[in-house]
Amino acid sequence: MNEQPKGEGQPRRRVRADAQRSIDTLLAAAAEVFASSGVDAPVREITARAGVGAGTLYRHFPQRADLIAAVFRREVDACADAAASLAAEHEPVDALAGWLRRFTGFIATKRGLSAALHSGDPAYDSLPAYFDERFVPVLGGLLDTAARTGRIRADIDPKDLLRAVANVTLPAQDDDGHTERVLALLVDGLRYGASRAS
Amino acid sequence: MNEQPKGEGQPRRRVRADAQRSIDTLLAAAAEVFASSGVDAPVREITARAGVGAGTLYRHFPQRADLIAAVFRREVDACADAAASLAAEHEPVDALAGWLRRFTGFIATKRGLSAALHSGDPAYDSLPAYFDERFVPVLGGLLDTAARTGRIRADIDPKDLLRAVANVTLPAQDDDGHTERVLALLVDGLRYGASRAS
DNA sequence: TGCGAAGCGGAACGGTGTTCCGTAACATCT
């Protein structure tokens, strides 16, 4: 549950108790603030909610981006882990569609983050990699299992589908079922040509 | 070619000559700066290039967002107008695919703008409407014509497809053909079920 | 319990978007 940012080689120094407390408080406060005010919320709003000074934040997260990244990773993990139970409880194609929907929900809370990702800030460099690292195997597994039923084509790169769904979902502002319909269109695209190729 | 921002009811007052000069210079400078440094470029960079003071900019574009919106509209028009010649020179389905590709190129230059659009700034409120107002009829026409050949399904809402393509294209950072492939997937989705319905 | 190191708060810094206002340029009427 705890977290030590910037874990270079090994964490050679023990984390002092008050420092760990600050880190936890900051991550919790940041998650709340990001959820309610978006990732562009002023840093002072986070430090105020956490009841710490600005210096404390920057000691543990040298760049504002590092804090965002830390919060992000936690939520990526939660979404990726959801795939296992879906696969256990549903038919392959349903599990695939279901997880895509779950993934859609995850992405929907990330408004404003895509902008940050493409800002060129090197602090975000590791995020897309982590995103792929966790999600590509998950979606790849669902896709393979579904393809083996023959009801879905087998020539889809998980990474492509992942990005497509994410990109379609992220900017959906006044979503009156738009995301649902496009997701359905993509799944139809998957079904098209299910008969050819292996 | 000229432009008078904020045209409320009627433009009841003539625009003074020096003011029109400032507006034109600012729009030109802004277009260049946005293209080279993105929409997040400092205002002072634009005023410097235009050779005007900050007060002049804010007199004509009360919010930074108003300037962005004005530049944006010009380029929307250019892209929408491209559809006519495509429709005249290609088969319906090719014209459709061709314009989607052209549209893709337009969107690709708008990185960072999507972030602005979803920032909640009321100054951008009219942009999506203008975007739809210009593009939906254009894509709708291409879609109808293509559907009448029977090689494309007829139950697609132009607005859905428009947003889907835009959303897929906008965040494409390291595009190694990703956009192309997803676009193809969407067009396959259009072909799927072309036989059923009218 | 004493002491060096790590952590803490918050004032201060540099840079940004935006406002303000004295001055200059324009359009109109005589």
Place this chain on the structure above:
DNA sequence: AGATGTTACGGAACACCGTTCCGCTTCGCA
């Protein structure tokens, strides 16, 4: 053309934000 009221101009000043700095406190170990 000259006078005059209105509109626009430039750039210094303001408010806010991310980030840095540093004197003081707290922690962990012997």
